[in-house]
Amino acid sequence: MKTFTYEKPASVEEAVGFVGAGTRFIAGGTNLLDLMKLQVETPDKLVDISRLDLAKIEDTDNGGLLIGALVPNSDLAADTRVREKYEVLSRALLAGASGQLRNKATTGGNLLQRTRCYYFYDPAMACNKRTPGSGCSAIGGYNRILAILGASDSCIATHPGDMPVAMRALDATIITLTPGGDRRRISIHDFYRLPGDTPEIETVLEPGELITHVELPAPVAGKQLYRKVRDRASYAFALVSVAGLVSVENGKIATAQLAFGGLGPMPWRDSRVEEALIGMAPSDEVFAAAADILLADAQGYGSNDFKIPLMKRTLIACLRELTA
């Protein structure tokens, strides 16, 4: 690990004052320290925000929840309000990592997790995300866990998270403090960037901008689920996953909010899929047509070709359950 200087600010305002190209905030550290040991991340300065007052979950005036960025994954999954009204979020969190990691990993950090692409993790290999301009070893290499949607010629990495997939289905808003002291509210739908030819830039956050909260809107009616398909039964990243909230009225799908993990560089959502479902009587034909819309532009890279039929079958199975 390269050495660094260490700061422990007493407030969020002080924390964002340490802005600099080589500066990283550290909270749970479960992903950042992993990457620092491999020298994939080599910050000059760590700003320890772990003791700041951002670990509360509060009710909002409009019936939603305001989740502090430092709320650990365990606590968020176990919160009674989340378990009762945002089951998809609780289920997504519980499907991720291990008990030890969920105790440490935070809400803000989870949103900013880096890809688990094998080549990003191996500094001996070419990776445009780790070393811009060096090339992409994943294209033409081992890419079982990598993207089938949203990739570019520069990068086919997937976002590894489960929690952000549920938050995208829930229309969450990310609240930040900028180095200039301004509060920003960013819809999760606008938060992540496609790789294009700058895969090293993953979100719309400015350098030094700090996530302070995530806001969930009031809960919606209907069934919720999070289904994760992976290579082993526990403690593995998603091959594909579905976060779904669907309601049925008078035999027809009334509302549908669907987000997908494991498919692309960000938690994936496609309004055309939901539009194809709303107003329809549930049937396997309708579900298959929706899946075909989702996957119309899907592209496999060899060892991840299987994700395309897997995603279709998984979505159909989830929609059966959500409309049963």
Added chain:
Amino acid sequence: MHFTINGTAYTAEPDIRTSLLDLLREHLGLTGSKKGCDHGQCGACTVLVNGRRINSCLSLAVMHQDDEITTIEGLGTPEDLHPLQAAFVKHDGYQCGYCTPGQICSAVGMLDEVKKGWPSHVSETLGDVEFNDGEISERMSGNLCRCAAYPNIVDAIRDVAEAKA
């Protein structure tokens, strides 16, 4: 830097990069916690921080100066075993033993999570949690055992969980 480990105060001046695990093993001589992967994948380094189980390899020592840290050395002694230590001996919950301190610290934290009513990935509902062998396996999935003593580890943890209930 000042640390409280197993109720004892320690002072050390490790390099800023030192993980909590390396502080324990290399600076304070508390070698019960083990280094397996050093990347949070195997769970051999599991310790309790303020009662919660974490991977000590994925945490900087400097960030734990105000915490109460419990390692395997703080749970029991050869003369007075912690109930989980006794249960692992009774059920032969190991072969080489390298993962055992992490397994036991993790199980202590896990049983406390169950006591608090936290659900898991395999819980049928998110309401009242039913505790069974499937729950033990899922909740302990962050602790690998290359000797594959898993059936006996589950037996040991079930024994202690039932005795507590």
